[in-house]
Amino acid sequence: MASAHGVREVAYFNCPGGGQVWVEGTTAYVGHMRHPHGTSILDVADPKNPQLLAEIEMPPGTHSHKVRVADGLMLVNHERLGPEQPGDWQGGLGIYDVSDPAKPRHVTDWTTAGKGVHRFSFDGRYAYISPTVEGYAGNIVMILDLEKPEKPREVGRWWIEGQWTAGGEFYPWDEWVPPRCHHPLRLGDRLYVSYWHHGCFILDIEDMTEPKLVAGINTSPSFPHPTHTALPVPETLHGRRIMVMADEDVAKLWPHAPAFTWIVDITNETLPLPIATFQVADLEGEGAPQEPFTGCHQPSDRYAGTEVPFAWFAKGLRIVDIADPFHPTEVAHFEPDPPLGFERPSSNDVTVDDRGLIYLIDRQRGLHILERI
Secondary structure (H helix, E strand, C coil): CCEEECEEEEEEECCCCEEEEEEECCEEEEEECCCCEEEEEEECCCCCCCEEEEEEECCCCEEECCEEEECCEEEEEEEECCCCCCCCCCCEEEEEECCCCCCCEEEEEEECCCCEEEEEEECCCEEEEEEECCCCCCECEEEEECCCCCCCEEEEEECCCCCCHHHCCCCCCCCCCCCCCCEEEEECCEEEEECECCCEEEEECCCCCCCEEEEEECCCCCCCCCEEEEEECCCCECCECEEEEEECCCCCCCCCCCCCEEEEECCCCCCCEEEEEECCCCCCCCCCCCCCCCCCCEECCCCCCCEEEEECECCCEEEEECCCCCCCEEEEEEECCCCCCCCCCCEEEEEECCCCCEEEEECCCCEEEEEEC
16 A cells, blocks of 8 residues: 655546656646657646646657746657667757647757757756767757747757767776766756766856856765756755755666765855765665665755655655755655556656645656645
């Protein structure tokens, strides 16, 4: 049976294969892990009775598992997933007018070489993306201006020195994991960029055309998990500026106990300092290695106050209070039942809407709409 503390389920919507969920107003947008499902659009005005409004499909060998919406504009990622796609298909971003969510109108596709875009954030004007680009090894940081959605325009880009192979940079990672920008998040004139097994970076984007490195921090290879999210906290906590740095429990460099999240003091942003960690109680089994998709996946980059919802793969939703950043504390959780044919859930993403409702999506099962109690 499902386990819950501090939250209760309002509704469940069956949409298996969910990768990401985003809510704008009273409309929920779900990106899917596997074709033919691309993006599902749901009316959640009555959260107890979600209704499917529209669906966008994807071709074989591709997926569109990430979605963001602002000011009536929806962006979805396009990424190669496997060796074969339709001959004229390219990775990048799909851009849609969703001023009427029931009738999404395709505006254009922004395309790029290689696999495409993995993950991104979007503020209604600028998209902060993680594309593969011709002449570069792995995914890099890019900023797109969507003032004219029909003509996305690159504003700036940044990469780790060594990624620009076409520019003659020496590539130093033949014996290591290739660099890969996972996704950037903006706060003010900074970008907080997760970079997989290369940690995360703080970039100064006061001049968006020339992002500049402020600092970086990496817990790998001491810990074998990749950095999924670098989430800046807007308010100071205990007089300190804080970043939540979440590792993802996949792509382990060697067998290890489940991934967890770090709390990092960035008061002196040139010297990021880990000051605490959080792990779900009793998950590690005295430090014994466990299979992937057991531990941390990611925090919601939308939340209220100091309670941060996390999608914690096999352990569902965990809500962590970081009011005291030296002692992050779990204050609520929801562990859904595993779907038929599976031994455990795989909670993949979580977000919060303006009403305070929590949306938790599972890779196998579907979408849970929850409320804090």
